[in-house]
Every structure is written in structure tokens, then in C-alpha cells.
Amino acid sequence: MKDNTKLLHGYTVLDEYTGAASVPIYQTSTFNNSELYCAQQKHLYTRFSNPTTDALEDGFRCLENAAYAVSFASGMGAISNVLMLLNAGDHVIFPKEVYGGTCQFATTILPKYQIKTSFVDLANVEEVATAIQPNTRMIYMETPSNPLLKVCDIKALVSLANQKGIMTVADNTFMTSLFQDCLALGVDIVVESVTKFINGHSDVVAGLAATNNEDYYHQLKLFQKNFGAILGVEDAWLILRGMKTMGIRVDHAVKNAQTLAEFLEHHPKIKHVYYPGLTSHPNHDIHMMQAKNGGAVLSFELGSKEDLLTFTKRIQIPILAVSLGGVESILSHPATMSHACLTPEERVEQGVVDGLLRLSCGIENIEDLLADFEQALNF
Numbered sequence: 001m002k003d004n005t006k007l008l009h010g011y012t013v014l015d016e017y018t019g020a021a022s023v024p025i026y027q028t029s030t031f032n033n034s035e036l037y038c039a040q041q042k043h044l045y046t047r048f049s050n051p052t053t054d055a056l057e058d059g060f061r062c063l064e065n066a067a068y069a070v071s072f073a074s075g076m077g078a079i080s081n082v083l084m085l086l087n088a089g090d091h092v093i094f095p096k097e098v099y100g101g102t103c104q105f106a107t108t109i110l111p112k113y114q115i116k117t118s119f120v121d122l123a124n125v126e127e128v129a130t131a132i133q134p135n136t137r138m139i140y141m142e143t144p145s146n147p148l149l150k151v152c153d154i155k156a157l158v159s160l161a162n163q164k165g166i167m168t169v170a171d172n173t174f175m176t177s178l179f180q181d182c183l184a185l186g187v188d189i190v191v192e193s194v195t196k197f198i199n200g201h202s203d204v205v206a207g208l209a210a211t212n213n214e215d216y217y218h219q220l221k222l223f224q225k226n227f228g229a230i231l232g233v234e235d236a237w238l239i240l241r242g243m244k245t246m247g248i249r250v251d252h253a254v255k256n257a258q259t260l261a262e263f264l265e266h267h268p269k270i271k272h273v274y275y276p277g278l279t280s281h282p283n284h285d286i287h288m289m290q291a292k293n294g295g296a297v298l299s300f301e302l303g304s305k306e307d308l309l310t311f312t313k314r315i316q317i318p319i320l321a322v323s324l325g326g327v328e329s330i331l332s333h334p335a336t337m338s339h340a341c342l343t344p345e346e347r348v349e350q351g352v353v354d355g356l357l358r359l360s361c362g363i364e365n366i367e368d369l370l371a372d373f374e375q376a377l378n379f
Ligand SMILES: Cc1ncc(COP(=O)(O)O)c(C=O)c1O
Pocket: 074, 075, 076, 077, 099, 101, 142, 146, 171, 173, 174, 192, 193, 194, 195, 205, 206, 207, 323, 324, 338
């Protein structure tokens, strides 16, 4: 099945009890036991399973082309649960410019469990090879990275990890599996902030982890139940609805991003554009080998803080907010938003300068977006 058909028909889209065309919100914490010692009883308690969240996890499994998928109450819920697969004494390699929340988890929570970390330039496979220690158990990727859209070579890192028996994890929030199928590229576990393109309407916070490895799946299901960071049934339903239009939403958003990136690249007020869909991106070729397009997110740098403040006052259409992946265009200021939890020194080291803005393209008409950017930069 092709993507749009799959998103409408490839998983539990009908209610198995009534045939309703939309799986209902099973708003219940518990389920009546019609009989004791009954192996047929499918659901016991909503923290363990619920028909609405089961349908969603089936949808995630289908979306990710995975054997198994687990839902969480946020992208960070998925990421932290996956990192809990590590044991005391293990070592994990992260990209230097990993998402701020993941970075904070790695630097403040993992040390409490004697889990060691290294932050390296994942785009440099030799640097990764050098960082591997006898106790390295995980290589964690994020490609393209947030917010500088750095690209790492997924297949090369998987091959390096496989030679040493190291597990690989990829945060695929920016591309989604529709445009970059990390499991097919050999990654062991994919995590995504469902808050972003999958739900797509800026009205839910959620996360997923998907894998073809049965053992990881059972461990993650146990964590989901025991840490208890389950997704609420109303949110699960909203995501089920949002997912149906994901294919056409993201296709449109990517076209807008490519056009805007090309426009901004030639604008005299813009110092630099970061977008893997541009041939000027240093790893454009690697990106286009592992992904179908440049994605719907780009970043650009204005010349000064004054220019940044003027531009953000003048721009009309995108909302100025944290997050990405909504149907509306979203402009973010990484230095004061997603990367605010880093120290100023860590931000400078990562290249997250004050003049940097990240744009998540929505599905507005491109003529209106271009006109808005043109007038906002005309000062
Ligand atoms: C790349 C990436 N991963 C993970 C997250 C965390 O997701 P959530 O906010 O759903 O916990 C974000 C949030 O912005 C993100 O951009």
C-alpha cells in the first residue's frame, strides 16, 4: 500500500466492537471482568491497555513499517523510556547538537544511574568510531538535527554499531518515517515526538517508540506500564484523526519549505540557511540517499539581534512559538526556546546563536508565505 492509503486503511481504523468508522474514545479506567480466570479478557485496566490506545499503537506500527510500536505521553516520554533500556555502567554516544530536552536528560538524569555519555559530531563517522568504549551500548542519532539540520549517515553509523554489537536509536521527529525510514536503514529503535508532524495540529503532546526487536518491545511495554507515562485516550483519538491526513499535510509543507529555503538563501538580509534540501547543504547528498526530500523544517540566521527583533515583529503569518510540525507555520527562536536549558557556552558550542530562527513550514499557500517573508525582511 502507498502511504496515503496506508494511513487510511492499514491498521485498526474501524471499531472492532461496533464497526464505527472512527475508533471511539474508550473513556474508562477499568473493564468489567465478565468471568474470573478468563483468558479471553482483552483489557483489564487502562494503564495496561485500552482499545483506543491499542488502535493508535497499531497505527504507529503501520506508519513506522515496524513489527512493534509503543505510545508515550510525550516525545520525551518515548526518549527517556528508550534510554532506560541502558544499565548502570553502560556508555551512550549522542550527537553534540541533540535536542535540548534529550541533552538535559542525558546530562542530569543518566549520571544518577551511572550511565556514561559522550557528545560527538555524528556527521564524522571517524569521530564516532574513536568515541566508542568497551562499555558503549548505544549510539543515539538525530538526523537532521535540531535546529541546525546537521545530517549524519545513518547506514554508516548502523554498520559501525553492528560491528561492535551496539544498539542504535534514531530520533526521526523531523523527517518522520514517511520521508526517512530509519528501521529499513537498519536502526534498532526509532523514537518520534508525535506532538509534531504525526498529530500535526499543535493540540496534543505525545511520543512513540517503534522497533522490529521483540525483546526491546517487551521491555518498553513493561516500562510504559510501570513508569506509567501512558498517553490519555482523548489524545490517542486526536492523533488517530490527525494521522489520516498526515501524508498530504507533510507533502505540502515540504514543498513550502523547499521554496522558502531557496528564497531565503538568496536574500541579502540572511546570513545563512540550514536546510538539507538545498544543494549547498554540506551533507545534501547523504541526506538525499537516506531521505525522500529536505523535510519541512529549515533554520536561517539573521545578521544581528536587532535584525532578529525587527523581523519577528514584522512577520505576520507564522506563529512565534516552541514546537514544529503543525498545519500552521511556526517560527521558533532556539536560543530562548528549545535550547534555553543549555548554558550560553553550550549554545555557542552548538552554533545556536541569537540571530538563529527555525521555521517549521505549515500548509499555507506558498504565495502568501513568500509575500509575508518578503515584506518582513524589507527593513
Ligand atoms: C527532535 C525532537 N525530539 C524530541 C522532542 C520532544 O518531544 P515532546 O515535546 O513531544 O516531548 C522534540 C520537541 O521539540 C524535538 O524537536
